[in-house]
Amino acid sequence: MAVFTRQPQHTTDDAPNTSELPAPEGRLARWRAGHPAAARALRWTATALSVALVLFALLVPNTLAALAWGKFVRIPVEAIIGAAVLLVLPRRPRLVAATVAGVGLAALTVLNLLDMGFNEYLGRGFNLVLDWGLLDDAQSYMKDTMGGAGATGLAIGAIVLVVLLFAVMTLATVRLSNLLVRHRTVAVRSTLAAAVVWTLAYALGVQFAGLPIASDHAAALLEIQARRVQTTLRDEAAFEREAKEDVFGSTPGDQLVPGLRGKDVLFTFIESYGRSALEDPLISPGVLKSLDTSDKALTEAGYAAKSGWLTSATYGGSSWLGHSTFLSGLWISSQQRFRTVTSGDHLTLTKAFQKTGDWRTVGVVPGVQKGWPEAKFYGLDNVYDAFHLGYKGPKFSWSTMPDQYALEAFQRLEHGKKRDQPLMAEIILTSSHQPWAPIPKMVGWDELGDGSVFDGIEKAGTDPSEVIADSNRSKEEYGKSVAYSLTSLTQWLERYGTEDTVLVFLGDHQPIARVSGQRASRDVPITIVAKDPKVLDKISGWGWTDGLKPDQDAPVWKMSDFRDRFLTAYGSKPSG
Incomplete structure (x- = not known):
């Protein structure tokens, strides 16, 4: 019986037999054996x-x-x-x-x-x-x-x-x-x-x-x-039914807000203007000083004001939920609810003025930088977004332009023009948006031009990275930004307001927890300012505080309650 054996293969030193190299597992095992500890x-x-x-x-x-x-x-x-x-x-x-x-x-x-x-x-x-x-x-x-x-x-x-x-x-x-x-x-x-x-x-x-x-x-x-x-899925159907019910939805235009006929009515949201801005000791000094100064100036100019509190449907951000809650009279606490209500024909506070046929309705929304189909839902005849206000200056972090400039542009484009109708305007001010750095500064109203005057101010401002992770610094800068927004708005009113101007301004939500605190409420201030005493007489039963600053014990309403209270106070008739 023949026996066959395999002859060994010879290789040169510079051409090793790769079939004889140890597998990776083998190398690992050898390493383990050689280095047990x-x-x-x-x-x-x-x-x-x-x-x-x-x-x-x-x-x-x-x-x-x-x-x-x-x-x-x-x-x-x-x-x-x-x-x-x-x-x-x-x-x-x-x-x-x-x-x-x-x-x-x-x-x-x-x-x-x-x-x-x-x-x-x-x-x-x-x-x-x-x-x-x-x-x-x-x-x-x-x-x-x-x-x-x-x-x-x-x-x-x-x-x-x-x-x-x-x-x-x-x-x-x-x-x-x-x-x-x-x-x-x-x-x-x-x-x-x-x-x-x-x-x-x-x-x-x-x-x-x-x-x-x-x-x-x-x-x-x-x-x-x-x-x-589960709650989200159930809420969708329930809220859709709720949004279809509207006590003012079928009210004829001539029966809506007759108590404000002939008035320029301005609904102005100040970004992140929350209760903390008035009550937190690290935030409030500059804000309270701005309110006190503005209160005296407006009083000397013949204005009076009343202020209260609203509980916002949102907190820290998602401002559009606060805006839609305030204007629709519905509690819009989620993106789903927002989509549901804005795709319908629920009567918003702003659309009520459009429905009368007696007001020109406009939106000043410098934070909007893309298509905004919600303008139809809000009943706005014309919208001025970030690209239609003529601004050529620098952005201030998230905010596309300083509030002072946005208000001056509104004056130039709408409020200051000769017209045959009063205005109803929704104005959204953004300079107090986080991260609150850099912050604009007030300049002479006649110096605003196309906004280039802010170039040096933006460059000299604080870098956001110095603020965003520091709670105390965030509080301080947040307070400065709110004071700036309040000063811009009240100076605009003092400068350009008339006997027929009615200003409603409020915060859309509290700032984030790093600023407002972990246990902060969702309350925001709201104020109505007018020269005509009849305007404030109609809300005398609300129990609001005289002046631009609400007392701590002033009434607190859900933000969704405001629409119906406002429409009722100024003579609107429910549709039954």
Whole structure:
């Protein structure tokens, strides 16, 4: 019987036989064998990081205010249940379950981080159904604040971090599942012990650092998200029915606001002008001084004023929700509600003036930099956006132009012209929009020109990066910006107002929590100013404070109540 043997292949030194090179796994095994201490340390480190990452995902709160070390010294029941499930599953289902768990924990972490941001800036959590579109607005805001390159870099960085989070979290859960199986006996005993400790701690209410040791935090957060989605879906149909009901919707034009015939009525929103501007000691000094100075000047000019409080439907941002709530008389607290009401024919306060046929209705909206189909809903005959006010000066961060210029442009384009009809105007002032740096300064009204006068002021202003992360600095600069907006508006009224001017001005929402505080109300000031005493006599029963500053105990109404109260006070007849 012949025996065949394979002859060895000879190679030269400069042409190694690649088939004989060790595989990557082999090289790794050799490294581990050659460096046992380092390999052991690396394994322990990877395991510890995996455990820490999973616990972080299960225990991290969804608000910055609640972020404290004590939150992480707890026993999450979700980890106990997850370990028990993984221990009983066969290999392949176990790997699938571990991967799904990793993806789920990463998604939960992203939602918690979004909740943190939304609670910090808008005073509410992230809505899975409605709020994805607001991320685009956030990107636009960052572009105005940081510049295009900075905003793009930040967006790319955020996307990369999210992708890495999903990858690393999945690797962590798979690693821990493999570890459980390799040490099954210890894992089973540890899981049973943890379950017993969790149950006893839960039953006895055991706490550490003021927090219960037994945690079901992740499950509770998932329930919150599920309830938000469920509530959102239910709210859509209910609100659509509510928006169709309107006590003034069928009122003939000649029966709307007869008490204001012949008056120029100006509804003016001051961005982020909230109750904190008048009551927070770090914010209020400059604002109160501006109000006192303006009050005296307007009184000497023959004006009188009454002021109260409204509770806004929004907080920290989403100004259009406050505007639509105030003007529609409906509580517009979400983007979904906004879309529903603006796609219908509900009567807005501004449209009521258009419906009479006796007013020319205009909008001055310097913050609008793209198509604005809502103008029809608001009943505006003509709209002046950021590109139609003639401004040639610099932007002030998010704000496209200083309030003083926008008001002077309104005077030039509409209010100061000879006309055969009174005006009704919706004016939105933006200089007090975050990040409150740089802030414009008042210049001579005759010096405004095309706005180029602000070039030097903008260049000499504060950089947003110096303000945006500093709470106290933000408060100070916010107060300065509100004082500027109030001064611009009241000086315009003193300079250009007439016997027939009626000014209604208010804030659209409170500033973000970093400025207004974590427990701040959603109240904003509102003021009505006029020379004709009959105008204020008609609201004498409202209990508002005389002057531009409402007392602390002045009446507080929901912002959605104002439309009907105003229409009624000035003689409008409900349609039945």
